[in-house]
Amino acid sequence: MIKLTLFAPAVFMARQILLKECRHLDFKPELAIEGKRLLNHIINTVQVVDTENCGFLCFTEPNCVSYNLKASPTTNGYHECELNNSTSEEHENEMELDPDYVYRGVKNACVSDPCMNNGTCQTGFTEKGRRCSCPVGFNGENCENDIDECATGGNACADYEICNNTVGSYNCIPLPCIKIQQERNL
Numbered sequence: 098m099i100k101l102t103l104f105a106p107a108v109f110m111a112r113q114i115l116l117k118e119c120r121h122l123d124f125k126p127e128l129a130i131e132g133k134r135l136l137n138h139i140i141n142t143v144q145v146v147d148t149e150n151c152g153f154l155c156f157t158e159p160n161c162v163s164y165n166l167k168a169s170p171t172t173n174g175y176h177e178c179e180l181n182n183s184t185s186e187e188h189e190n191e192m193e194l195d196p197d198y199v200y201r202g203v204k205n206a207c208v209s210d211p212c213m214n215n216g217t218c219q220t221g222f223t224e225k226g227r228r229c230s231c232p233v234g235f236n237g238e239n240c241e242n243d244i245d246e247c248a249t250g251g252n253a254c255a256d257y258e259i260c261n262n263t264v265g266s267y268n269c270i271p272l273p274c275i276k277i278q279q280e281r282n283l
């Protein structure tokens with residue numbers, strides 16, 4: 098049973114059954130701001146019935162490190178919950194005064210982003226407090242390694258093609274004799 102308290106500074110620790118990896122988020126007291134909202138970093142907007150669910154949704158969205166919660170409900174009783182992929186510490190000038198919102202942010206371990214090759218840094222994972230989510234074609238702690246699809250068998254080249262590894266991908270080159278045959282068939 099996971100219990101999260103939205104309006105108190107809290108350390109959220111829980112085992113994420115669905116994500117199969119523990120996440121630890123530290124919602125900092127100094128990043129609990131009434132009457133303000135972080136703009137330009139919203140990755141998802143969700144309608145929640147219970148205001149406590151906004152914190153939980155941030156916890157379950159790996160790229161979320163802060164959220165804006167609209168305190169007053171809509172006519173159907175929902176509260177607007179905006180999940181952000183950055184915090185007010187990095188973007189203080191993008192905090193908008195809005196008395197209808199409350200803002201909560203965590204200690205962002207991805208301020209100095211170590212992820213290479215367009216990897217996405219995610220706060221709250223591993224003993225370092227962060228991890229890199231690597232794009233297709235790369236792996237390694239910081240996405241520093243190109244995957245050799247030709248060596249690992251992770252390629253879709255046909256038997257009559259040569260696999261050619263490239264950085265972040267690979268390509269399939271037809272064997273020369275096949276090329277000639279194809280030209281004759283034309």
Ligand SMILES: [Ca+2]
Pocket residue numbers: 234243244245246262263264265266267
């Ligand atoms: Ca490759």
